[in-house]
Each structure stands twice: as structure tokens, then as C-alpha cells.
Amino acid sequence: MSRPTPLRAVHEELGATLTDFAGWLMPLRYGSESAEHNAVRTAAGLFDLSHMGEIYLTGPQAGEALDHALVGHLSVLVPGRARYTMIVNERGGVLDDLIVYRLADDEFMVVANASNYEKVAEELINRSKSYDVVVEDRSDRVALIAVQGPRAQEILATLTDADLDGLKYYAGLPGVVDGRKALIARTGYTGEDGFELFVANDDAAPLWHALMAAGEPYGIRPAGLSSRDTLRLEAGMPLYGNELSVELTPFDAGLGRVVKFDKPGDFVGRAALEAVKDQPPARRLVGLVARGRRVPRHGYPVTKDGAVVGEVTSGAPSQSLGKPIAMAYVDAGAHEGLAVDIRGSQEPVDLVELPFYRRNK
Amino acid sequence: MSNIPDDLSYTKEHEWVAGLDDGITVTVGITAFAADALGDVVYVQLPEVGANVEAGDSIGEVESTKSVSEIYTPVGGEIVEVNQAVVDDPSLANSDPYGDGWMFRVRVEGEPEDLLSAEEYTALTSGQS
Numbered sequence: 092m093s094r095p096t097p098l099r100a101v102h103e104e105l106g107a108t109l110t111d112f113a114g115w116l117m118p119l120r121y122g123s124e125s126a127e128h129n130a131v132r133t134a135a136g137l138f139d140l141s142h143m144g145e146i147y148l149t150g151p152q153a154g155e156a157l158d159h160a161l162v163g164h165l166s167v168l169v170p171g172r173a174r175y176t177m178i179v180n181e182r183g184g185v186l187d188d189l190i191v192y193r194l195a196d197d198e199f200m201v202v203a204n205a206s207n208y209e210k211v212a213e214e215l216i217n218r219s220k221s222y223d224v225v226v227e228d229r230s231d232r233v234a235l236i237a238v239q240g241p242r243a244q245e246i247l248a249t250l251t252d253a254d255l256d257g258l259k260y261y262a263g264l265p266g267v268v269d270g271r272k273a274l275i276a277r278t279g280y281t282g283e284d285g286f287e288l289f290v291a292n293d294d295a296a297p298l299w300h301a302l303m304a305a306g307e308p309y310g311i312r313p314a315g316l317s318s319r320d321t322l323r324l325e326a327g328m329p330l331y332g333n334e335l336s337v338e339l340t341p342f343d344a345g346l347g348r349v350v351k352f353d354k355p356g357d358f359v360g361r362a363a364l365e366a367v368k369d370q371p372p373a374r375r376l377v378g379l380v381a382r383g384r385r386v387p388r389h390g391y392p393v394t395k396d397g398a399v400v401g402e403v404t405s406g407a408p409s410q411s412l413g414k415p416i417a418m419a420y421v422d423a424g425a426h427e428g429l430a431v432d433i434r435g436s437q438e439p440v441d442l443v444e445l446p447f448y449r450r451n452k
Numbered sequence: 453m454s455n456i457p458d459d460l461s462y463t464k465e466h467e468w469v470a471g472l473d474d475g476i477t478v479t480v481g482i483t484a485f486a487a488d489a490l491g492d493v494v495y496v497q498l499p500e501v502g503a504n505v506e507a508g509d510s511i512g513e514v515e516s517t518k519s520v521s522e523i524y525t526p527v528g529g530e531i532v533e534v535n536q537a538v539v540d541d542p543s544l545a546n547s548d549p550y551g552d553g554w555m556f557r558v559r560v561e562g563e564p565e566d567l568l569s570a571e572e573y574t575a576l577t578s579g580q581s
Contacts, residue, residue: 108491123546124517125492317491317518384495386515407517408494415494434513434520 096141097234097295105313112316113206115142120315127318128410131281135240135306136314140287141295144208145233146201146215150224153199155356157191160218162341162364164354168193173261173278176349177341178211183363184337185344187211188329190278192263200274200289202235204331218359234295238302239285239322241450242309247286249305251275255286269301280319282326282448321407324416327378327446333389333404334376334418342367343420345376374401374420378447379431379440381415387431387440393419394432400425411448418445454485454577457550462573463526468550469567478527478564481554482514482545485577490516493545498523498534498556505531505558507565512555514545529561 093116102109107118118139120127130136148156154166163176173192177185187207192200203211212228219226238247244255253266253275263276274289290298303311320330329335334344341347342364350364381387386406393401406417417431421442430437456462461469466486470479487493495515505511505525512523534556538544544553568576 108488119518120491123492321517385497386495386520388520408515 096139097292098139098141098236098299101296101299102139107313107315110316113142113204115205117142118313118315120317121313124315124317124321125410127312127314128321130310130312131240131283131314131318131322132411133241134310134312135238135242135246135285136281136312136318137299137302137306138237138239138314138319139295139299140235140237141233141292142205143235144203144205144211144228144230145235145289146203146208146212147227147229148199148201148215148219148224149197149227150222151197152222153197153224154193156215156219156222156224157199157201158354159222159356159358160215161189161191162350162358162360163191164351165191165193165199166354170195171262171264172259173263173276175261177346178214179340179360179364180337181360181363183340183360183367185331185335185339185341186214186337188331188335192274192276194263194265194274206332232292234290234292235287236290236295236298236302237279237285237287238306238311239279239281239314240283240311242306242311243283243285246302246306246309246311247275250301269298271298273298280326280328281322282328282446283322283450320405321410324405324407324418325409325411325446325448327418329376329418330405340364340367342370343372343374371423374422376404376445377419377421378443378445379403379406379417379419379429380412380443380447381417381431382439382441384415385433385436385438386415387417387419387433387438392432393421393425393440394430394437395425395428397437400429403431409447416447454483454488455550456483456485456570456574456577458570460550460570461567462570462576463524463565463567464576465524465526466577467524467526469526469564472564472567475560477532477557477559479554479557480525480527481549482523483573484549486521487546487549487553490514490519490521492517493542496538496542496545496555498539499531501531501534503531505529507562514542523555525556525558526567527558527560527562527564529558531556532559533557
């Protein structure tokens with residue numbers, strides 16, 4: 092039985108197609124997912140992301156505890172700022188990718204994926220035992236609404252006095268939106284400018300309606316997980332379970348930069364990651380653009396002259412490119428003459444560097 | 453509730469069949485229920501004109517943003533026409549599944565597989581949507 096978010100009734104009223112995602116009943120799309128995708132690229136889209144996990148660490152050693160538990164150097168984060176980071180096991184395998192917000196000197200919020208946050212919370216509790224910190228999973232109490240797209244700031248500005256101009260990318264500040272307390276973060280998973288609003292469950296539905304009303308003149312649309320996936324794919328952003336897994340290290344995924352070896356003290360996975368940091372991985376994460384119209388999908392083999400040289404991790408038709416695109420792990424030496432085995436047929440693809448899409452700033 | 457026209461026959465694979473009455477050539481497409489379930493259709497692959505097919509064969513595919521489904525022919529015979537318009541503009545399968553979004557025509561040989569009436573298809577899809 093899937094768990095509903097606090098916005099379930101709102102989605103049903105909008106006629107959403109609901110789907111199970113990581114144990115949650117989530118909106119897949121409200122109408123045409125292409126229209127939702129395009130709304131985020133050209134105007135704004137509104138997302139329910141209440142399935143994400145929010146884990147709070149509070150106490151004088153919260154920063155040190157995170158330095159030990161995660162691969163990043165979080166104790167140097169300035170209050171009000173956020174970092175993309177990861178949690179790995181002793182072997183260096185990725186347990187989840189995370190965004191960590193420093194809310195105050197002694198308070199951090201760790202945002203984890205829906206499929207992983209219970210495991211992440213458990214690990215954070217275990218890894219923090221010798222530190223003066225309290226770890227609390229507040230995922231069941233916190234709702235998350237994202238407004239994403241080039242008009243997101245104008246829309247949000249009609250509902251808050253917060254200094255949005257002063258809020259940088261990967262920053263978050265406590266504020267009031269439509270009369271409700273919210274953590275306003277300038278983060279997202281779409282490749283566009285936008286905001287993520289963390290609010291109490293009971294405030295989610297009224298805030299959703301307020302944002303829809305405020306965004307109406309700007310062309311806002313509710314947007315489901317289907318468009319979220321194509322948007323993040325175009326932006327070259329990894330998805331845990333597709334590009335990231337416990338079988339891969341951050342270096343395998345081309346994200347070794349998130350591992351901060353120069354921070355003080357030991358951290359979980361340090362020894363394993365130091366051993367691999369200078370070894371070029373056998374396969375690297377690349378972008379593929381299909382020449383034809385058939386769509387490479389998760390798990391399809393990448394081939395060259397009939398031999399398997401890689402595997403697709405995510406694929407979808409791209410609205411922005413007008414062609415199917417995919418992310419794939421491909422042998423380091425294989426650059427040209429590539430194809431994807433689409434149900435037995437070798438469909439030619441071109442290798443490109445990620446991302447596929449970059450917004451005009 | 454999806455649109456299910458009374459005057460068509462249906463398959464359990466969510467296809468519709470028109471023209472059974474004259475028994476010579478039938479037209480086949482995917483139902484509005486199928487199109488809604490797929491989401492935006494982005495690619496349609498259809499058989500070659502002139503191909504001989506048997507009832508129940510997988511003869512093409514429909515891809516949406518999220519998934520891919522096979523197209524089965526509910527009747528055997530010769531493919532006499534395919535809808536190039538829906539190949540060129542797959543969104544027709546969403547916008548007009550019973551009209552401009554039709555898929556292919558077959559000159560019927562032999563018996564069709566078990567087809568459903570509109571009433572039976574309505575019963576099949578209610579509770580799935």
C-alpha cells in the first residue's frame with residue numbers, strides 16, 4: 092500500500108495519474124508530460140516532492156558528525172548555504188546522494204531520496220553516536236513543494252517578502268510564504284532556476300493553491316514525476332537507482348569532486364575511496380543522443396561492432412533536443428560507432444558530454 | 453472514464469477494431485484508455501504494407517515518454533495500409549485515437565481472435581483506470 096503525501100487530494104482533484112514511487116503514491120503527470128516539461132523550461136512548474144526525506148542533525152558537534160558520516164566537508168558550510176554530497180559505505184559504494192543545508196551553527200538538514208531516507212537516517216544515527224548531536228528523521232512531518240522554471244522567482248516573490256534576489260543557488264533561508272513558515276531553498280532537479288519550499292504537512296495544500304494562483308498569469312503548470320525525470324535527464328543530473336548505486340563509488344559516477352579527502356579526521360569510506368581515487372574507472376558516465384526515433388531505456392546494452400561496451404542507465408525522448416537521449420556507462424575507450432540495442436535492433440547513437448541542456452543565465 | 457465508442461470491437465490488449473461488418477478490411481488502433489495509460493506517445497512503429505500477419509502477432513510498437521508497448525494484430529491477413537500520419541506525428545494517438553490516430557488496415561483472412569464488445573471492454577477497463 093503506497094503512502095500518500097499531504098497533497099494527495101489536490102492531485103486527485105487535478106485529475107493526476109498517480110503511481111507508486113519508492114512506496115509513495117505520487118503524481119506521474121497531470122495531463123501531457125511534454126507540456127509539463129515545456130512549462131518548466133519556458134515558464135514554471137509546480138512539483139510535490141513530499142516523498143523526499145528530511146533528517147535533522149542538531150547539536151554542537153553536528154558539523155563534525157556529518158564530516159565523519161558523509162564524503163563532504165560540511166562543518167565549513169556557512170549557515171544558510173547548502174551542498175550536494177553523498178553517503179557511502181565502508182567500501183565506498185554510494186548509499187545515497189544528498190543535499191545538506193546548514194540552517195544554523197548547530198543545525199543541519201539532510202535531504203535524502205525517498206527510496207533511501209530510512210536507511211540514511213539509520214546510518215546517520217549509527218555514525219553519530221560518539222558526537223554531541225541529536226539525529227531526527229522528520230520526513231513524516233515535512234512536506235516539500237518545488238516551483239521551478241524561469242518565472243519561478245517572479246511567482247514566489249508575489250507571496251513572500253524574503254530576499255529572493257539575495258538568495259544564491261544552493262542557499263536556503265527560513266522565511267514566510269503566503270503567511271506560512273517555510274524553508275526557502277534555491278535548489279532543484281530540473282536544470283532551471285527555481286525554489287524548493289520545505290513546509291509543515293498541514294501547510295502544503297494551502298501553499299500549493301497559493302502558488303498555483305500566483306503562477307497562473309505566468310503560465311505555471313502542476314508537473315509530475317514523469318516530467319521531473321526528463322528534465323533532470325536533460326540537465327545531466329544523476330538519479331539514485333539509475334546512475335548511482337551501492338555498486339558504484341562517486342568516482343565511478345564521475346562525481347569524485349564531492350569527496351573531500353582534505354577534511355580533518357576519518358570518514359566512512361575514506362580508505363576505500365583513497366585507494367580508487369587515482370584509478371581511471373573502466374567505464375564512464377556519458378550522454379548518448381539517438382539518431383533515430385526509438386528511445387534507449389534503462390538497462391539496454393550499448394554496443395560497438397556488435398560487442399557490448401556499456402549500459403544505458405536512463406533514457407527518454409528529449410523535448411529540448413527533439414531526439415531521444417540517454418545517460419549510459421560506456422567503456423572508457425569507446426567513443427564512436429556506438430549503438431544501443433533496442434529490443435534486438437542496433438540503433439545508432441552519438442556520444443556527447445553531459446549535460447544535454449544548459450539554461451541561459 | 454475513457455471514451456469507448458459503441459460501434460467498435462476491442463481486444464484485451466487495448467486495441468480497437470473497425471469494419472468487421474463487411475469482413476474484408478478492418479482498421480486497427482489503440483484505445484483512448486491505452487493512450488491515456490501510456491502518456492504522450494513519441495514513437496510508433498508499424499509493419500510494412502504487404503506483410504502477411506497472423507492473429508495475435510506482435511507487429512509494431514508504441515513508445516511513450518515512460519514506456520513501450522507492443523502492437524498486436526487481432527486479425528490475420530495482409531497489411532494493406534499503415535497510417536503514415538501517426539508515424540510522422542505520434543501525438544495523434546493521444547489526441548484522436550479513434551480517428552486520425554488509427555494504426556493499420558488488414559485484409560482479413562481467417563477468423564479474428566476473441567474480440568470484446570464496447571460493453572465488455574468497458575467492464576475490462578473499469579477498475580483499471
